[in-house]
Amino acid sequence: MNSATLKDPEVKTATPSHTAPAAPATTMRVAIVEDDPSQAELLTHWLELAGHRCHHFDRGEALIRALDQESFDILVLDWNLPDISGVDVLKRIRASQQSGLPILFVTARNREDDVVMALRQGADDYMVKPVRRLELIARLEAIARRGKHRAEQQEILELDVYRVDCQTRTVMREDRVVELTAKDFDLSVLFLRNIGRLLSRGHIRETVWGPNAVVTSRTLDTHVSRIRNKLGLTPENGWRLAAVYRYGYRLEQLDAAVPRTPRTAER
Amino acid sequence: MTNLIRVGTGESSERASVLPVLTVRVDKDLETLVNKFLARKREDLDRAHAALAIRDFETIRRIGHDLKGAGEGFGFPELSAFGAVLEQAAIARNERALKEQLAAVEQFLSRLRVTFR
DSSP states (O other): OOOOOOSOTTOOEEOOOOOOOOOOSSOOEEEEEOSOHHHHHHHHHHHHHTTOEEEEESSHHHHHHHTTTOOOSEEEEOSOOSSSOHHHHHHHHHTSTTTTOOEEEEESOOOHHHHHHHHHTTOSEEEESSOOHHHHHHHHHHHHHHSTTOOOSSOEEEETTEEEETTTTEEEETTEEEOOOHHHHHHHHHHHHTTTOEEEHHHHHHHHHOTTOOOOHHHHHHHHHHHHHHHTOSGGGTEEEEEETTTEEEEEEOOTTSOSSOEEEOO | OOOEEEOOOSSOTTTSOEEEOEEEEEOGGGHHHHHHHHHHHHHHHHHHHHHHHTTOHHHHHHHHHHHHHHTGGGTOHHHHHHHHHHHHHHHTTOHHHHHHHHHHHHHHHHHEEEEEO
16 A cells, blocks of 8 residues: 655645635525534634635534524535435435525535535535635635526515615615615514525524624514515415424415516616 | 754653754645644544554544545645555555554654744
């Protein structure tokens, strides 16, 4: 067996390029399942520098349990985990109510049949460790762009009787401006960009108030109730902003003829 | 000028080899992470030696696998290469190769001097 040897005993090695990537179109809530603490810290560091928020799980079962109460925009998944394999995690997610969660495998397994198996089981992409920082970020953001929950800062959403302008931060309902506070606007946009998607309380809190804000459940419920009333998100108007016990909220459009994904318009 | 260090073998100074320091420059923003990473890898090395003594090849395989996956990301492609060989040697239950490779990793870590910029 060959030994790995040093080519040049006095060589000075530089770290990989850490040029800052462009700011992301939107901040993603990323779950990372990785049992190697060093690898998890590095991935978290890179993704947070790129403007995303990370939640680390060192076991597959820990993530599965968390998904009962939490939602994420994307999952970075290792294959070799101490409790269950990454492929088992993938299968269980695809069979669950969060079956649409985008998943990027990041693993040191580099055999072709491993890559093929993961993709055929439903992974959205596959990267072999050691991964490169900018490539990782680019692939994650590409997966997000392909997803149904794509959201961009500079867009106008037109849905049913609503028109949302994210630049002027205004919401119009049947051509009349709806008076909203800053937080209520952010909350409205979050729901309107994620119609039909179950969002956990943690996800809502982080997205609207930020990762370090202390927001009680009652405060969150109050804001949700307020936008439900102000925007008329009620069954008689063809909408339901439903609370899901011990989890969060889901905005549903009751008229099945209307597309689920928001229509976007360029300015 | 090249700094010289003595590889800590625990043997007599006559037998210990003198090797040049290997200087690696790492981005300042990774300083804390890199220091923790290297400390963990030194602990892993001790664990691997203990595992080899009791022929626990699975533990060494995992240590090699993690080293292979993480080394280059922190700026140490040599460690990823060492990790890959360690993993394969553990799978093959090749004790001689494992001893050689663990010694190589130990030597690399002992020569390593990281500067942050």
